[in-house]
Structure formats: structure tokens, C-alpha cells
Amino acid sequence: MxxxxxxxxxxxxxxxxxxxxxxxxxxxxxxxxxxxxxxxxxxxxxxxxxxxxxxxxxxxxxxxxxxxxxxxxxxxxxxxxxxxxxxxxxxxxxxxxxxxxxxxxxxxxxxxxxxxxxxxxxxxxxxxxxxxxxxxxxxxxxxxxxxxxxxxxxxxxxxxxxxxxxxxxxxxxxxxxxxxxxxxxxxxxxxxxxxxxxxxxxSPLYYPVREASPSFDDDYYVTGPHSSAGLSSASGKAVLAPYADKLGWARKGRAWLFVTVGFTTSSMSQFKPNVARSLTLTAGGTTLTGHATSSGDTTSDPNSVGGAGGHLDLAFDVPASLRSGTLNYLPVGSFVVDDKTVSATPYQGGDPRYDTGVQHKHVTLKPRS
Incomplete structure (x- = not known):
């Protein structure tokens, strides 16, 4: 950094x-x-x-x-x-x-x-x-x-x-x-x-800042009419904080859990994930949908021939006392083909190399060193 x-x-x-x-x-x-x-x-x-x-x-x-x-x-x-x-x-x-x-x-x-x-x-x-x-x-x-x-x-x-x-x-x-x-x-x-x-x-949530580094290792293959893309190397960061420019200060007793998960694709197809649907959080027995803080649009990756990369950025409204939870990852979204938006879903063809279900990653928020 x-x-x-x-x-x-x-x-x-x-x-x-x-x-x-x-x-x-x-x-x-x-x-x-x-x-x-x-x-x-x-x-x-x-x-x-x-x-x-x-x-x-x-x-x-x-x-x-x-x-x-x-x-x-x-x-x-x-x-x-x-x-x-x-x-x-x-x-x-x-x-x-x-x-x-x-x-x-x-x-x-x-x-x-x-x-x-x-x-x-x-x-x-x-x-x-x-x-x-x-x-x-x-x-x-x-x-x-x-x-x-x-x-x-x-x-x-x-x-x-x-x-x-x-x-x-x-x-x-x-x-x-x-x-x-x-x-x-x-x-x-x-x-x-x-x-x-x-x-x-x-503000007590800054002292210390608590964070985690979740990663999702399984590969996905998303398909749509006339388009497909392999998604891999999903790694991320989770940070508990009291403020966001787009959302303001969290309510009393609450905090924002910011989560970023990045991915690379095997195709230059314009895959656009549905950020809020692709990543959710389960904490205290409740599954939460976050506020998308970026579009998640795929952009070209200069280190990959014919490849691209993107990321999911969300803020979850959680109790300030939150110290752990489970992130649920399943990339869904759309492709842009010939200037038209078409649905993209995980590949269901039975190929064992590609996951078709939700990945669950438990995270524990620890003080930043």
C-alpha cells in the first residue's frame, strides 16, 4: 500500500x-x-x-x-x-x-x-x-x-x-x-x-480500527446469452468504522462494516456484478444486505492478457459491538453484449472445476496492528 x-x-x-x-x-x-x-x-x-x-x-x-x-x-x-x-x-x-x-x-x-x-x-x-x-x-x-x-x-x-x-x-x-x-x-x-x-x-470505533482479510478461493463460471466469463482470485478486506462519505456517521450504537472483495475474469466480456446480491453478511442469526458503495463494473487488467478485474464494495449497518460474522459470496449480475444488458448467472453445467453454490467465509475482526 x-x-x-x-x-x-x-x-x-x-x-x-x-x-x-x-x-x-x-x-x-x-x-x-x-x-x-x-x-x-x-x-x-x-x-x-x-x-x-x-x-x-x-x-x-x-x-x-x-x-x-x-x-x-x-x-x-x-x-x-x-x-x-x-x-x-x-x-x-x-x-x-x-x-x-x-x-x-x-x-x-x-x-x-x-x-x-x-x-x-x-x-x-x-x-x-x-x-x-x-x-x-x-x-x-x-x-x-x-x-x-x-x-x-x-x-x-x-x-x-x-x-x-x-x-x-x-x-x-x-x-x-x-x-x-x-x-x-x-x-x-x-x-x-x-x-x-x-x-x-x-470516536471509540477508531481506537482500535478492527479488520479482517477474507478470501474466496473457489472459481466461478458465469454465463449468459452469447457470453461467459470465469471468475477467480476473490480476495478482500473487511473494516469496522463509524463513518462513510456517502452514508454519514452510523447511528448511536451502530457501525458500518465495509467489505471489499476483488475478482479477476478470464474474459473481456463486460461483466457487471449485482453488488448487493453477490455478497451478503450473516451476523447474530440475521442475513443482511449491504449498501453498494461502488458499481462493481469490470475493467481491463493490464497484467492479464485478454482479462479484466472488478470488485464488490459494500457497507453493512451492524451493531458497534460486532466482532465476527459470515460473508456469503455468489457472483451474479449481467453482461453488456452489443450495447444490450443480459443476465449472468453461475454456470450449471456440472463441470466440477467451477462452483455453483454460495461460499461462506467466517471472519473475525481483530485490532489493526
């Missing part, structure tokens, strides 16, 4: 608005006031930026638990590996330049401090080709989510785009609550930058 580097699209360039010199009641101690003779610069109260390098040498640096210091959304994935706080940033700690017009060392103003948060090198965003790798999403993933910093209840934008291995730097009143907020799919999730842990705003 190709890994994308860019994380989430975010707001305006840099906020340097004036702030009150008296902190609005944080829980920590007041930061020391830099000496007037100190070299460098004193940054504005609401200074917020992100720089493309790691920081080092700050005594208050705290290493984070990866599974808790992560925000997963429909189109995005942000993970921190460490946070820190300080009142001064030197060239050794943050590198030369990269703080806009601020000369180094950069000092926080009186009563303020810097909070720093470093994004892991594998922080990414995107749809099917990048983490979180969840199915069912359309559009431009880089513009589908926005990040912000929330300081003592007030939201601030951060500049440009966040990238993997970057460091977020924000000036805040000493001890004031500060969080990284990800707005994705119309909902916000927060990660506390004092503790490095998610808050109650996080």
Missing part, C-alpha cells in the same frame, strides 16, 4: 494576535520573564506555527504512548510521539530559522510558555492508499479535514498543512489547557497536549 506523507489541511498562515499579559487562570506556575538584555526575540502571545524538524534538548520532554497519542478520522491520521514545554527556543533545540521572522533564541512573553508537539514520521492522511486506509471515502482527502489548536477553550488555526515529522509550536498562558483538535467528517476529536491522551470527544 502506498504511503502518503501529507497529513491534514489546515487554516491560515500564522496567528500573531495580541494577547493579555495576565494568563486567564492556568493550573501551572507562571513562566519566568526573559531578561530585557537577552538576545533573540520575544514572540507574540498567540504565536502558533509548525516547523519541519524535530526538537531536542528540552528537559520537560515527555515520550507518549503511540496508541493513546493518535487521532484517527475518516480521512486523516495524526500521531504524536512526544510533547514538551519551555519558555525559550534555541537554535540547538529547534534549528536555525524556521520560526518565521522570530530571531533565535525565541522567548515566550511574560506569563506564557511554549508547548511543543512532534508528529511521528508515519503520520499520514488519505483514502484507500494511505493510513488510516479505511474504505468508503470519496473526494480530496487533504481538504476533507482540518486541524486546530485549542487554548483554554479558544481555537487557533495553524499554518499551511501539517506534515509527518513536523513540530507544532504554540505560545500559551503558563499551565493553560491546550489541545490538538482534528475536525474530520463534521466532527471534532481532541488530543490533550499536556497529557498526550485523547479526550472523550474521540
Amino acid at each position: 502506498r504511503r502518503a506523507v501529507a497529513a491534514v489541511t489546515i487554516g491560515a498562515a500564522m496567528l500573531c494576535t495580541a494577547g493579555c499579559a495576565t494568563p486567564p487562570g492556568g493550573s501551572g506556575t507562571t513562566s519566568p520573564t526573559p531578561s530585557p538584555s537577552a538576545s533573540g526575540s520575544t514572540v507574540p502571545a498567540a504565536f502558533t506555527t509548525a516547523v519541519g524538524r524535530s526538537y531536542r534538548g528540552i528537559k520537560t520532554t515527555k515520550s507518549l504512548t503511540p496508541s493513546k497519542a493518535v487521532l484517527v478520522g475518516p480521512h486523516s491520521f495524526l500521531q504524536l510521539d512526544r510533547i514538551a514545554r519551555t519558555t525559550t527556543l534555541t537554535a540547538d533545540q529547534i534549528g536555525v530559522a524556521q520560526l518565521g521572522d522570530q530571531a533565535l533564541p525565541a522567548h515566550a512573553r511574560s506569563g506564557y510558555e511554549f508547548v511543543l508537539a512532534h508528529l511521528t514520521p508515519n503520520s499520514t492522511a488519505g483514502t484507500g492508499v494511505a493510513r488510516p486506509g479505511l474504505p468508503g471515502y470519496d473526494g480530496d482527502a487533504l481538504n476533507a479535514s482540518k486541524a486546530a489548536i485549542v487554548v483554554d477553550g479558544t481555537s487557533r488555526s495553524v499554518p499551511g498543512q501539517l506534515f509527518a515529522d513536523e513540530t507544532i509550536i504554540v505560545s500559551v498562558p503558563a499551565g493553560a489547557p491546550v489541545a490538538l483538535r482534528m475536525n474530520d467528517g463534521g466532527r471534532a476529536q481532541d488530543l490533550d497536549l499536556r497529557t498526550g491522551k485523547r479526550t472523550r470527544t474521540a
Whole structure:
């Protein structure tokens, strides 16, 4: 799977608005006031930026638990590996330049401090080709989510785009609550930058993401008037998630089980599966029909001479507590012959090489590693 580097699209360039010199009641101690003779610069109260390098040498640096210091959304994935706080940033700690017009060392103003948060090198965003790798999403993933910093209840934008291995730097009143907020799919999730842990705003179905990799090995031969095709190599993915672009957020206590099953054909015949009829789910004693999230149309396969490939994509409305079920696979659909649509059904000629019945595959949803 190709890994994308860019994380989430975010707001305006840099906020340097004036702030009150008296902190609005944080829980920590007041930061020391830099000496007037100190070299460098004193940054504005609401200074917020992100720089493309790691920081080092700050005594208050705290290493984070990866599974808790992560925000997963429909189109995005942000993970921190460490946070820190300080009142001064030197060239050794943050590198030369990269703080806009601020000369180094950069000092926080009186009563303020810097909070720093470093994004892991594998922080990414995107749809099917990048983490979180969840199915069912359309559009431009880089513009589908926005990040912000929330300081003592007030939201601030951060500049440009966040990238993997970057460091977020924000000036805040000493001890004031500060969080990284990800707005994705119309909902916000927060990660506390004092503790490095998610808050109650996080969607529990993303922590962890649960998935399975079912495969259907038997071959089918589908026939119709003047057309036929052999179908083989049906492999797939099942993922439990709370959101889909076409369907929205699942109802309370429910989830979407996304299932994708791919297949190849031995013919360039335009086989078009009936997605909802070809794959169903049995769970809790009930057989469910899913919502088709793609047409399933067959397309040419560049790796196969005279062959083609297609896939079935569905979303099943299931209980959020679902951990296992049975997928039932029997490809049916139609062919397009001379611009006419004709029915296609499994071959019933008795050839033992081809299956004519439903394949049942039990799946167990396990936390993504």
C-alpha cells in the first residue's frame, strides 16, 4: 500500500494576535520573564506555527504512548510521539530559522510558555492508499479535514498543512489547557497536549480500527446469452468504522462494516456484478444486505492478457459491538453484449472445476496492528 506523507489541511498562515499579559487562570506556575538584555526575540502571545524538524534538548520532554497519542478520522491520521514545554527556543533545540521572522533564541512573553508537539514520521492522511486506509471515502482527502489548536477553550488555526515529522509550536498562558483538535467528517476529536491522551470527544470505533482479510478461493463460471466469463482470485478486506462519505456517521450504537472483495475474469466480456446480491453478511442469526458503495463494473487488467478485474464494495449497518460474522459470496449480475444488458448467472453445467453454490467465509475482526 502506498504511503502518503501529507497529513491534514489546515487554516491560515500564522496567528500573531495580541494577547493579555495576565494568563486567564492556568493550573501551572507562571513562566519566568526573559531578561530585557537577552538576545533573540520575544514572540507574540498567540504565536502558533509548525516547523519541519524535530526538537531536542528540552528537559520537560515527555515520550507518549503511540496508541493513546493518535487521532484517527475518516480521512486523516495524526500521531504524536512526544510533547514538551519551555519558555525559550534555541537554535540547538529547534534549528536555525524556521520560526518565521522570530530571531533565535525565541522567548515566550511574560506569563506564557511554549508547548511543543512532534508528529511521528508515519503520520499520514488519505483514502484507500494511505493510513488510516479505511474504505468508503470519496473526494480530496487533504481538504476533507482540518486541524486546530485549542487554548483554554479558544481555537487557533495553524499554518499551511501539517506534515509527518513536523513540530507544532504554540505560545500559551503558563499551565493553560491546550489541545490538538482534528475536525474530520463534521466532527471534532481532541488530543490533550499536556497529557498526550485523547479526550472523550474521540470516536471509540477508531481506537482500535478492527479488520479482517477474507478470501474466496473457489472459481466461478458465469454465463449468459452469447457470453461467459470465469471468475477467480476473490480476495478482500473487511473494516469496522463509524463513518462513510456517502452514508454519514452510523447511528448511536451502530457501525458500518465495509467489505471489499476483488475478482479477476478470464474474459473481456463486460461483466457487471449485482453488488448487493453477490455478497451478503450473516451476523447474530440475521442475513443482511449491504449498501453498494461502488458499481462493481469490470475493467481491463493490464497484467492479464485478454482479462479484466472488478470488485464488490459494500457497507453493512451492524451493531458497534460486532466482532465476527459470515460473508456469503455468489457472483451474479449481467453482461453488456452489443450495447444490450443480459443476465449472468453461475454456470450449471456440472463441470466440477467451477462452483455453483454460495461460499461462506467466517471472519473475525481483530485490532489493526
